[in-house]
Amino acid sequence: MTTEEKVDYSHIPPAIGCSNDGEPIIQVRNIRKWYQVNKALPFIGRIDWLKAVDDVSFDVTPGKTIGLVGESGCGKTTTAKMVLGLEEPSTDGEVPIGQIYFQGEDVKTLSSAGRKEMRRSVQAVFQDPWSSLNPRMRVSTIIAEPLEINTTMTKKERDTRAGDLLGEVGLNPYQGNLYPHEFSGGQRQRIGIARALALNPKLIVLDEPVSALDVSIRAQIMNLLVDLQEEHNLAYILIAHNLATVRYMCHATAVMYLGVVQEYGDTEAIFANPTHLYTNALISAALPSHPDIVRDEIVLPGEVVSPVNPPAGDVFMSRTPLEVRKNHKYTKERPPLKEIGKDHYVVETPWSTVTGHDLSEFHLSVDQEM
Amino acid sequence: MVKKAASKTTKEPTAKKSLDTDRFGPSTITDEVVLEVKNLQTNFTTKWGTVKACDGISYSVRRGETLGIVGESGSGKSVTALSIMRLIQSPPGDIVGGEVILNGRDILQISESQMTSVRGGEISMILQDPMQALNPVFDINDQVGEAIGIHQKVKGKTRWEKVVDALRKVRIPAAETRAKDYPHQLSGGMRQRVVGAIGISSNPDVIIADEPTTSLDVTIQAAYLRLLKQIQSETGAAIIFITHDFGIVAKMCDRVAVMYAGRIVEMADVREIFNNPLHEYTKALIGSVPKLEEKTGRLPQIEGQPPLLYDLPPGDSFAPRSPLKYDEKDALIRPELIEAKPNHFVQLSRCSVKDFDKYKDKVSYG
Numbered sequence: 001m002t003t004e005e006k007v008d009y010s011h012i013p014p015a016i017g018c019s020n021d022g023e024p025i026i027q028v029r030n031i032r033k034w035y036q037v038n039k040a041l042p043f044i045g046r047i048d049w050l051k052a053v054d055d056v057s058f059d060v061t062p063g064k065t066i067g068l069v070g071e072s073g074c075g076k077t078t079t080a081k082m083v084l085g086l087e088e089p090s091t092d093g094e095v096p097i098g099q100i101y102f103q104g105e106d107v108k109t110l111s112s113a114g115r116k117e118m119r120r121s122v123q124a125v126f127q128d129p130w131s132s133l134n135p136r137m138r139v140s141t142i143i144a145e146p147l148e149i150n151t152t153m154t155k156k157e158r159d160t161r162a163g164d165l166l167g168e169v170g171l172n173p174y175q176g177n178l179y180p181h182e183f184s185g186g187q188r189q190r191i192g193i194a195r196a197l198a199l200n201p202k203l204i205v206l207d208e209p210v211s212a213l214d215v216s217i218r219a220q221i222m223n224l225l226v227d228l229q230e231e232h233n234l235a236y237i238l239i240a241h242n243l244a245t246v247r248y249m250c251h252a253t254a255v256m257y258l259g260v261v262q263e264y265g266d267t268e269a270i271f272a273n274p275t276h277l278y279t280n281a282l283i284s285a286a287l288p289s290h291p292d293i294v295r296d297e298i299v300l301p302g303e304v305v306s307p308v309n310p311p312a313g314d315v316f317m318s319r320t321p322l323e324v325r326k327n328h329k330y331t332k333e334r335p336p337l338k339e340i341g342k343d344h345y346v347v348e349t350p351w352s353t354v355t356g357h358d359l360s361e362f363h364l365s366v367d368q369e370m
Numbered sequence: 371m372v373k374k375a376a377s378k379t380t381k382e383p384t385a386k387k388s389l390d391t392d393r394f395g396p397s398t399i400t401d402e403v404v405l406e407v408k409n410l411q412t413n414f415t416t417k418w419g420t421v422k423a424c425d426g427i428s429y430s431v432r433r434g435e436t437l438g439i440v441g442e443s444g445s446g447k448s449v450t451a452l453s454i455m456r457l458i459q460s461p462p463g464d465i466v467g468g469e470v471i472l473n474g475r476d477i478l479q480i481s482e483s484q485m486t487s488v489r490g491g492e493i494s495m496i497l498q499d500p501m502q503a504l505n506p507v508f509d510i511n512d513q514v515g516e517a518i519g520i521h522q523k524v525k526g527k528t529r530w531e532k533v534v535d536a537l538r539k540v541r542i543p544a545a546e547t548r549a550k551d552y553p554h555q556l557s558g559g560m561r562q563r564v565v566g567a568i569g570i571s572s573n574p575d576v577i578i579a580d581e582p583t584t585s586l587d588v589t590i591q592a593a594y595l596r597l598l599k600q601i602q603s604e605t606g607a608a609i610i611f612i613t614h615d616f617g618i619v620a621k622m623c624d625r626v627a628v629m630y631a632g633r634i635v636e637m638a639d640v641r642e643i644f645n646n647p648l649h650e651y652t653k654a655l656i657g658s659v660p661k662l663e664e665k666t667g668r669l670p671q672i673e674g675q676p677p678l679l680y681d682l683p684p685g686d687s688f689a690p691r692s693p694l695k696y697d698e699k700d701a702l703i704r705p706e707l708i709e710a711k712p713n714h715f716v717q718l719s720r721c722s723v724k725d726f727d728k729y730k731d732k733v734s735y736g
Contacts, residue, residue: 041455061536071587071588071589072558072587171426171475182676184676185443186675187675214442214443214614214660214676215614215615215616215655215658216442216654216655216658216672216676217442217670217672217675218658218659219658219659219660219670219671219672220671220673222660222669223668223671224671226668241588242588243393243588243662244617244659244661244662245660247660247661247662247665247666248660248661248665248666248669249660271662271665278624281589282588282589283662284592285589285591285592285593286592286617286662287591287615287617287618287620287621288617288620288621288662289587289616289617289620289659289662289663290619290644291619291620291640291641291644292641292644293620293663294509297592297595297596299589300589303557303559304662308639319435344587357473
């Protein structure tokens with residue numbers, strides 16, 4: 001499929017908070033990733049499932065960044081891996097639970113040419129620039145490797161392209177002859193970005209691209225990513241746990257807890273009016289940018305629950321400081337995202353939102369919290 | 371040379387107190403200086419030549435105070451801490467000059483066996499990576515107990531009680547059962563608490579925390595920082611907090627020293643640093659962090675890379691990255707740390723301080 005053709009989105013199932021305007025590159029619909037932890041014995045014993053990702057839907061549109069936020073173990077990386085095709089969404093027997101669509105086509109049924117195009121169009125930049133570059137390869141070879149595999153370019157053309165890419169990410173073309181160890185962390189991350197750009201992708205998955213870097217270098221890399229996005233109309237999926245980075249870079253944000261999206265929508269809508277208790281807890285725990293900013297910390301009781309056999313109903317229920325009324329309708333089934341404002345969706349249950357509650361009742365002292 | 375850091379700072383007690391009460395309870399700072407570092411110099415001999423990783427560092431901390439040491443990797447902040455603990459491996463490292471005065475005596479001069487009782491006793495360190503700081507084949511009781519056994523000379527049941535007590539102090543739930551666990555059975559936050567328990571088990575006067583929260587999630591990080599403050603208010607320990615994150619500084623520290631290329635470029639009270647930074651590096655570090663509180667436009671960024679310590683620019687090592695316009699000959703002058711305002715120290719250089727002319731009469735050169 002070429003990009004000039006009009007993509008048909010009519011067969012894609014609707015999902016809350018997603019629309020086909022903006023011609024999404026990737027559409028994720030109700031994907032799940034369940035890992036089987038043990039084998040069930042016949043008749044006795046039960047299968048334990050580690051539900052890393054459970055029913056996640058979002059759209060990725062050109063020129064926009066979507067941020068996946070949450071604590072470790074919330075499934076944000078697994079979600080990104082499925083988009084990259086490194087993990088396959090779980091199936092129920094033969095039938096996949098949930099689909100990923102690439103330019104309107106289910107990736108499961110893509111032709112081999114379509115699959116190749118998807119591989120070219122979706123690239124990744126990883127967290128650790130020390131382990132994501134092969135120390136035995138020259139930088140120009142690292143950058144040109146995707147070209148060697150995916151295009152018919154000659155060696156000379158590839159080297160020229162590698163030099164151009166180095167220039168684009170703010171390095172000198174002659175530095176292509178050096179090895180990764182001769183670069184600092186920020187420069188290596190630039191090399192990683194150049195490699196991701198080599199095939200003119202439409203979407204780059206950024207897995208914590210700046211968290212391993214020095215603070216003074218982070219701004220350089222974030223600005224570079226923003227510039228490249230404007231220049232090439234790139235889409236990004238940004239995985240981060242630093243909310244300030246998310247607010248700076250992302251157009252849309254999905255806050256995840258235990259494999260489930262708890263709050264989703266326009267980044268500014270979420271930060272202007274964070275509604276889910278978990279989002280509020282994350283924001284209140286974030287570090288201030290000035291000593292005079294003192295946030296009242298909302299401390300959720302307990303720790304993140306194990307994702308093995310999570311509760312059937314609302315996964316967040318066990319963390320809420322509010323009293324849970326028994327026999328509520330969401331104790332058995334998963335509560336859906338609900339629209340609460342323009343481009344702002346939240347899992348709304350009596351115990352998961354801050355609406356109508358005095359926040360100060362959640363502020364617990366150090367001793368109570370442990 | 372570097373002027374001695376003031377041991378008494380003037381604070382607006384009312385404003386500060388009300389704010390700190392919101393955060394972590396009333397301020398714990400006293401006037402008693404526990405640790406004073408004077409002109410500390412540590413060199414490393416490498417194949418590229420001698421590297422001055424810590425080049426004339428001077429600061430002091432008072433009981434109950436938290437001093438933040440901020441800088442990029444390679445700025446010498448950890449080497450300074452390791453030099454204070456006398457944990458620099460020799461060769462290649464060498465503490466070539468300076469004094470570290472802890473409770474009135476220079477611990478660089480005492481014998482190694484005396485140092486063993488000081489280290490972990492009067493002064494202790496909480497390391498960055500809890501998985502590497504803990505030995506996977508010993509249980510928590512062994513590892514916390516080892517420190518307690520050495521410093522408090524106790525054995526058997528008394529030691530066990532003290533271990534449980536230390537674990538309770540860092541608020542590990544079910545301390546008795548947890549003490550029998552091995553490191554892999556604990557979550558990252560709990561492991562970091564165990565490392566903290568080892569650090570505080572002997573009621574040290576000074577705790578050096580070397581980026582103890584970088585590997586933790588935001589909520590766990592917030593809980594850990596609160597815990598450190600709580601321990602400080604209980605024991606009155608001075609904390610030296612090494613970090614590269616100005617967010618942690620804003621949340622935790624009373625005073626800040628910003629390091630660049632092995633030297634302190636600016637040192638002042640935390641609010642003074644955030645409100646009136648003088649050095650361009652400090653300004654850039656504070657400005658280049660995206661803010662959670664508001665949607666920011668394009669981030670200002672520091673150009674260039676941190677310098678290589680074996681190949682430092684002569685004179686003002688920040689000059690090549692400074693956004694200011696300057697004469698080449700000014701960059702060759704090695705700047706001094708001067709007290710520009712009361713208790714506000716800055717490494718005064720025409721290349722990296724905008725208001726140079728305002729303070730130039732305080733320097734001995736033109």
